[in-house]
Amino acid sequence: MRQRPESAFGRLMHAFGPLTKDPKLGDVPFNTSVTLEKLPTRGILNASTDANVIHKLDPETLRVTDRYDFSYFSPELDKSMCLSHGTLDDVTGEYFNCMANYSPVKTEYTVFRIDSSGKANVLAKVKDFTYYMHSLALTKSYVIMAMGPAQIDLFPLLRGKSFTEACEMRPNTPTRFVVINRQSGGIVAEYEHEQFFNFHTFNAFEQDGDIMIDRSLFSDCKILQELWIDNMTQGGNVARVKPVRFTLPNIADVGARYSTSMPKASFRVLADVALEFATVSPRKRERPYHYVFGVSDNDGKQFSSSIAKVNVDTGIVTSYVLPQRTFGEPIFVPDPSGNEEDAGCLVVLALDDLKDSSALLVLDARAMTEVARAELPMRLPPSFHGAFHT
Ligand SMILES: [Fe+2]
Numbered sequence: 001m002r003q004r005p006e007s008a009f010g011r012l013m014h015a016f017g018p019l020t021k022d023p024k025l026g027d028v029p030f031n032t033s034v035t036l037e038k039l040p041t042r043g044i045l046n047a048s049t050d051a052n053v054i055h056k057l058d059p060e061t062l063r064v065t066d067r068y069d070f071s072y073f074s075p076e077l078d079k080s081m082c083l084s085h086g087t088l089d090d091v092t093g094e095y096f097n098c099m100a101n102y103s104p105v106k107t108e109y110t111v112f113r114i115d116s117s118g119k120a121n122v123l124a125k126v127k128d129f130t131y132y133m134h135s136l137a138l139t140k141s142y143v144i145m146a147m148g149p150a151q152i153d154l155f156p157l158l159r160g161k162s163f164t165e166a167c168e169m170r171p172n173t174p175t176r177f178v179v180i181n182r183q184s185g186g187i188v189a190e191y192e193h194e195q196f197f198n199f200h201t202f203n204a205f206e207q208d209g210d211i212m213i214d215r216s217l218f219s220d221c222k223i224l225q226e227l228w229i230d231n232m233t234q235g236g237n238v239a240r241v242k243p244v245r246f247t248l249p250n251i252a253d254v255g256a257r258y259s260t261s262m263p264k265a266s267f268r269v270l271a272d273v274a275l276e277f278a279t280v281s282p283r284k285r286e287r288p289y290h291y292v293f294g295v296s297d298n299d300g301k302q303f304s305s306s307i308a309k310v311n312v313d314t315g316i317v318t319s320y321v322l323p324q325r326t327f328g329e330p331i332f333v334p335d336p337s338g339n340e341e342d343a344g345c346l347v348v349l350a351l352d353d354l355k356d357s358s359a360l361l362v363l364d365a366r367a368m369t370e371v372a373r374a375e376l377p378m379r380l381p382p383s384f385h386g387a388f389h390t
Pocket residue numbers: 035084085134199200384385
């Protein structure tokens with residue numbers, strides 16, 4: 001059990017601080033296994049979270065073999081906080097992320113790239129209020145931040161409140177898209193949009209001079225508290241997340257007149273379905289595509305009770321449902337010999353709601369039918385994210 005520090009500074013650092021001491025690794029920060037990332041020169045399994053702390057895992061035994069942070073790549077990358085999700089370009093091997101030291105006044109965000117050889121460089125620095133961000137968007141030419149207005153008020157943390165209690169939508173503040181050149185660095189353009197909140201970007205690409213960014217969207221950050229166990233087990237409201245596409249129009253033209261105005265981004269709902277922990281075929285990242293797969297709610301019955309496949313062009317939804325099961329994030333594994341976008345399988349963890357057991361399911365991603373199941377002799381609750389490697 002963590003001891004609550006007495007001093008205000010201690011409580012603030014406690015919010016991001018260590019939980020236990022490992023005899024080999026020293027202080028081991030809590031909650032570092034939200035995401036599993038492949039990092040240049042550092043192997044395929046690196047567990048990370050919002051803090052600038054990474055645990056390198058042995059892919060065979062899953063044991064922690066190293067603990068480090070992004071300053072391993074460059075002394076400039078020494079900030080305390082980092083987005084949970086960096087973005088890896090599977091083709092070039094480049095990795096992109098953003099980090100910051102939170103400040104009660106203005107926070108400076110550092111967007112960086114690590115190339116396939118492990119060489120890191122800063123692409124842009126942006127100052128703004130302290131906002132919660134979970135993931136970036138990456139296209140062939142740009143890396144894009146969606147900043148605010150879910151603001152983290154540091155003073156509640158000083159009073160011992162939780163991170164989720166300290167997050168509120170800043171009034172009268174739109175969300176700001178910051179478009180950065182992913183090769184040369186520098187801010188190319190900015191757009192604004194009405195307030196929203198989200199965790200995950202499931203694809204982004206350029207098309208006809210516009211930038212498309214596809215995300216799972218909430219209207220505000222109340223979801224952070226709606227996901228508390230007390231709320232969910234007592235039947236409290238949990239906002240329905242929807243898949244949307246933002247369009248940042250005419251990037252070349254906007255870049256040319258960047259300093260004089262901030263144009264508007266538009267958006268549309270891709271389908272009338274709840275969709276989170278969404279994924280596309282790895283072959284379609286940063287490219288126009290047709291299908292996205294994710295966890296859904298079986299037509300509003302209960303979140304995580306179905307796996308949905310959404311055709312983003314038509315809005316048609318195909319679902320897989322297994323009664324009395326709670327699903328984790330589906331992971332798309334392409335068919336090595338398949339040419340169609342949806343040729344492949346979804347690997348999904350399914351918790352039995354009534355028994356002390358789980359199962360690992362393999363679904364045909366084209367037909368959305370089950371093709372294999374491995375029953376597990378224990379309860380294995382679905383976590384946030386996973387990874388598939390051969
Ligand atoms: Fe996440």
